[in-house]
Amino acid sequence: xxxxxxxxxxxxxxxxxxxxxxxxxxxxxxxxxxxxxxxxxxxxxxxxxxxxxxxxxxxxxxxxxxxxxxxxxxxxxxxxxxxxxxxxxxxxxxxxxxxxxxxxxxxxxxxxxxxx
Numbered sequence: 001x002x003x004x005x006x007x008x009x010x011x012x013x014x015x016x017x018x019x020x021x022x023x024x025x026x027x028x029x030x031x032x033x034x035x036x037x038x039x040x041x042x043x044x045x046x047x048x049x050x051x052x053x054x055x056x057x058x059x060x061x062x063x064x065x066x067x068x069x070x071x072x073x074x075x076x077x078x079x080x081x082x083x084x085x086x087x088x089x090x091x092x093x094x095x096x097x098x099x100x101x102x103x104x105x106x107x108x109x110x111x112x113x114x115x116x
Contacts, residue, residue: 003076008034010074013057013081027074037070039080047082055081 009024025042027034032042036054040047048070055065058078065081074080 006030008074008076008078010039011077011079013055013079015081015083019057019079024077034074035070036068036072036074036080039074040070040082050084052083052085055083 006029008027008029010027011019011021011024013019025039027038027042032038036051036056037048040051051070054068054070054072056068056072056074056078057064057066057080058075060066060073060075060078061068
């Protein structure tokens with residue numbers, strides 16, 4: 001019946017847990033499309049901006065899990081796990097500053113000289 005109506009059931013999988021086969025997200029090729037982008041828009045509009053990549057299990061994947069992008073076409077009964085981008089912290093690379101001290105040396109407080 002799902003094939004005749006053009007419906008695609010997509011199941012979600014939280015990271016580190018088993019897939020949730022009780023409540024699928026139903027997409028339609030006629031009303032919106034069956035891309036990962038459409039899946040994210042169905043859940044929440046702002047989710048598309050935060051997607052880093054997607055892991056897919058099912059008939060649309062070549063191997064399990066397949067590392068896919070936002071333009072991947074989903075098929076019926078696929079399982080999808082969304083990996084979001086990490087929040088950026090201050091600093092560059094591995095040299096991140098976690099102190100509250102001023103960044104310029106001239107702005108730092110002078111320490112008392114050592115007693116000899």
